Amino acid sequence: MHIPDIIIAIDGCSSTGKSSFAKIIAKEFSFLYLDSGALYRGVTLLSMENGLIGDDNTINVPALTEALKSLDLHFGEKGTYMGERCIEEDIRSLAVAGKVSPIAAVPQVRDWVDNRLREFGRNRRVVMDGRDIGTTVFPDAELKIFMTANHQVRAQRRADEMRAKGIDVNLEDVMRNLQERDHIDSSRETSPLTQAKDAVVLDNSYMTMEQQMDWLKRLIVEKFGC
Numbered sequence: 001m002h003i004p005d006i007i008i009a010i011d012g013c014s015s016t017g018k019s020s021f022a023k024i025i026a027k028e029f030s031f032l033y034l035d036s037g038a039l040y041r042g043v044t045l046l047s048m049e050n051g052l053i054g055d056d057n058t059i060n061v062p063a064l065t066e067a068l069k070s071l072d073l074h075f076g077e078k079g080t081y082m083g084e085r086c087i088e089e090d091i092r093s094l095a096v097a098g099k100v101s102p103i104a105a106v107p108q109v110r111d112w113v114d115n116r117l118r119e120f121g122r123n124r125r126v127v128m129d130g131r132d133i134g135t136t137v138f139p140d141a142e143l144k145i146f147m148t149a150n151h152q153v154r155a156q157r158r159a160d161e162m163r164a165k166g167i168d169v170n171l172e173d174v175m176r177n178l179q180e181r182d183h184i185d186s187s188r189e190t191s192p193l194t195q196a197k198d199a200v201v202l203d204n205s206y207m208t209m210e211q212q213m214d215w216l217k218r219l220i221v222e223k224f225g226c
Contacts, residue, residue: 146199
């Protein structure tokens with residue numbers, strides 16, 4: 001199956017399986033995969049390690065804005081890097097997850113991440129997941145998907161993912177973190193989480209990855225005739 005050189009934008013709440021789905025799409029169709037969430041988590045890690053966000057989520061915006069000017073976040077062989085340091089494991093911790101939504105709500109941070117993503121996607125043939133890809137980063141994306149799943153399923157997925165990485169978590173803590181992130185992501189002033197008008201909804205609460213890919217292929221045939 002050949003897909004034309006398009007941008008596929010995948011949005012949705014956390015732990016709906018956006019990244020896993022996007023990675024498989026990239027592998028199946030030889031697309032470049034971009035993990036926007038990893039960039040936000042990288043900025044969050046920078047903020048935590050440099051005292052730019054407090055325990056009460058108060059953010060030193062001027063200092064953070066200045067730090068962004070020299071921040072080198074990029075993707076490499078083992079995931080996300082800050083300069084030469086691989087931070088993939090660090091940014092997947094529950095501690096970073098608990099701070100990422102306040103950081104992502106800062107307009108200067110969103111502008112910085114959006115600009116980086118647009119640089120990566122300049123040549124198209126890209127699949128990207130996040131919360132405002134189809135509405136803000138690439139509003140002209142040829143294919144937009146909005147992923148959703150019920151809250152219990154999302155929490156269990158997230159807990160299983162973290163435990164598989166050796167991180168001991170409590171399901172109730174994960175569920176509370178997801179609820180907090182949903183609220184912040186949906187209510188922030190700058191680029192809130194919302195479904196693009198031309199996005200196709202995929203509720204994958206009880207779908208396998210194979211079923212999701214079958215759904216996508218049918219959608220592509222309908223939309224592009226390939």
